[in-house]
Amino acid sequence: MKLIKGSKAPRLLQRLQILLDPVNTLESYAKKYGDIFILQTFTGPVVLLNSPQTLQEIFTKDNNQYEIPGDQILQLMLGKYSVVSLSGDRHRRERKLLMPPFHGHRMRNYGELICNITKQVASNLTVGKKFIARKLTQEITMQVILQAVFGLYDSPRLLQIKSMLADWLELTASPLRASLLFFPWLRKDLGPWSPWGKYQRQQEKLDELLYTEITTRRSQLDPNRTDVLTLMLLARDEEGQGMTDQEIRDELMTLLFAGHETTATALAWAVYWVHKQPEVYQKIMQELATLEPNTDPMTIFRLPYLTAVCQETLRIYPVAIFTFFRQTKKPVELQGYHLEAGTMIQGSIYLTHQREDLYPEPKRFKPERFLDRKFSPYEYLPYGGGSRRCLGMALADFEMRLVLATLLSNFDMELAENKPVKPQRQGILLGPKGGVKMLMKGKPIQLQTKPHSVTTV
Numbered sequence: 001m002k003l004i005k006g007s008k009a010p011r012l013l014q015r016l017q018i019l020l021d022p023v024n025t026l027e028s029y030a031k032k033y034g035d036i037f038i039l040q041t042f043t044g045p046v047v048l049l050n051s052p053q054t055l056q057e058i059f060t061k062d063n064n065q066y067e068i069p070g071d072q073i074l075q076l077m078l079g080k081y082s083v084v085s086l087s088g089d090r091h092r093r094e095r096k097l098l099m100p101p102f103h104g105h106r107m108r109n110y111g112e113l114i115c116n117i118t119k120q121v122a123s124n125l126t127v128g129k130k131f132i133a134r135k136l137t138q139e140i141t142m143q144v145i146l147q148a149v150f151g152l153y154d155s156p157r158l159l160q161i162k163s164m165l166a167d168w169l170e171l172t173a174s175p176l177r178a179s180l181l182f183f184p185w186l187r188k189d190l191g192p193w194s195p196w197g198k199y200q201r202q203q204e205k206l207d208e209l210l211y212t213e214i215t216t217r218r219s220q221l222d223p224n225r226t227d228v229l230t231l232m233l234l235a236r237d238e239e240g241q242g243m244t245d246q247e248i249r250d251e252l253m254t255l256l257f258a259g260h261e262t263t264a265t266a267l268a269w270a271v272y273w274v275h276k277q278p279e280v281y282q283k284i285m286q287e288l289a290t291l292e293p294n295t296d297p298m299t300i301f302r303l304p305y306l307t308a309v310c311q312e313t314l315r316i317y318p319v320a321i322f323t324f325f326r327q328t329k330k331p332v333e334l335q336g337y338h339l340e341a342g343t344m345i346q347g348s349i350y351l352t353h354q355r356e357d358l359y360p361e362p363k364r365f366k367p368e369r370f371l372d373r374k375f376s377p378y379e380y381l382p383y384g385g386g387s388r389r390c391l392g393m394a395l396a397d398f399e400m401r402l403v404l405a406t407l408l409s410n411f412d413m414e415l416a417e418n419k420p421v422k423p424q425r426q427g428i429l430l431g432p433k434g435g436v437k438m439l440m441k442g443k444p445i446q447l448q449t450k451p452h453s454v455t456t457v
């Protein structure tokens with residue numbers, strides 16, 4: 001039986017390393033200890049895995065040999081009734097309830113909306129002025145998720161929720177500010193100016209708005225609506241019980257949080273890579289030029305090079321570095337290693353995506369690797385896998401491709417910084433440091449073979 005190795009460095013040092021510099025920390029550990037090693041994290045020691053064989057074993061035995069406990073950090077942010085905080089039967093039930101609006105075929109309904117929101121938001125940028133790509137994509141994805149979750153429901157309260165949510169997320173957006181979530185001793189409410197006090201008060205204000213929205217919608221329930229909030233208000237369990245306001249509030253927070261920052265960050269990276277490499281820009285523009293006017297969003301979604309660019313974006317710097325935790329229910333043998341009952345395990349998405357044996361020259365952005373070969377769900381896993389695989393995967397894939405295609409077809413932009421943009425922890429995500437500075441130049445250069453751009457779809 002092999003022994004799982006790990007650094008002898010003090011616990012606090014290991015915790016700080018993974019908080020402040022996750023990429024270099026993971027790489028140096030993998031170099032020293034290989035495919036499987038122990039890391040001291042904020043929730044205690046965790047076994048990190050990155051080989052497809054071990055990931056397959058975990059994902060296919062979720063809920064059987066491995067429990068999937070709720071995530072403590074996210075529970076702090078999203079509440080104890082959030083799908084990410086639940087485990088076992090309650091988790092399965094909650095997923096079943098939330099899944100329908102996020103099924104692939106439902107995405108068709110959002111296609112036109114996503115393209116229109118993108119054009120409308122990007123049109124507000126001034127030609128000749130610099131802007132931060134991540135701010136642009138955050139505004140787009142925020143509007144998309146608000147529509148998906150609340151439905152086509154425009155009200156002053158929704159606008160308030162939007163701005164309040166953005167302010168609240170900003171409070172944990174840098175590595176330093178994110179430490180609030182990771183160090184319990186920093187979570188002390190010392191008044192409205194203390195970091196935790198500020199965080200709590202923002203959260204209370206946001207809650208007030210969400211609860212008012214829930215109460216209003218409950219009193220005017222329209223069973224013909226298909227938005228997530230309506231579905232939650234209508235849902236009943238076997239005993240005929242509906243969801244409480246608190247349960248609904250926690251799920252609203254979860255979807256708004258998970259559905260906004262993640263896709264916005266991935267899109268900011270995509271904008272960066274396309275403009276960083278002229279040959280990638282040329283190829284993607286040539287492909288977009290083959291589209292007829294008023295192309296159906298599903299046709300855009302299926303464009304091979306556009307798809308490969310988005311896949312490579314999520315490979316090279318996956319916005320979620322890790323899967324959620326799994327925990328062994330009983331002693332387990334995993335690829336020759338012995339794990340005690342109760343061992344915490346996480347898949348390291350970043351390290352799997354950086355494996356030379358799967359992705360030669362892993363540091364290079366090469367969309368072609370996704371055209372040349374098909375990867376298994378254990379080799380390429382930006383959305384995790386098994387029983388906790390991302391609920392919003394279909395929406396995120398659809399949104400990324402449509403937003404990128406619409407931006408490139410309708411706006412000419414260039415990078416406003418020459419230095420390579422480095423990845424940096426942003427809350428629990430891996431985002432581009434500085435958010436990617438861009439310059440808006442106006443309409444796109446006519447690279448097209450047909451004289452049009454993707455306008456209304």
Ligand code: HEM
Nearest residue numbers: 084258259262263320323324383384385388390391392396
């Ligand atoms: C590029 C965008 C996104 C990425 C990279 C991403 C990635 C992930 C990952 C890695 C997980 C954990 C999976 C695991 O532990 O095996 C996850 C879970 C989850 N994601 Fe996403 N996600 C994205 C977008 C979204 C969107 C748009 C939504 C919702 C509208 C969403 C909702 C969720 C939820 C609710 C979970 C928890 C599922 C559960 O606990 O069962 N995500 N996501």
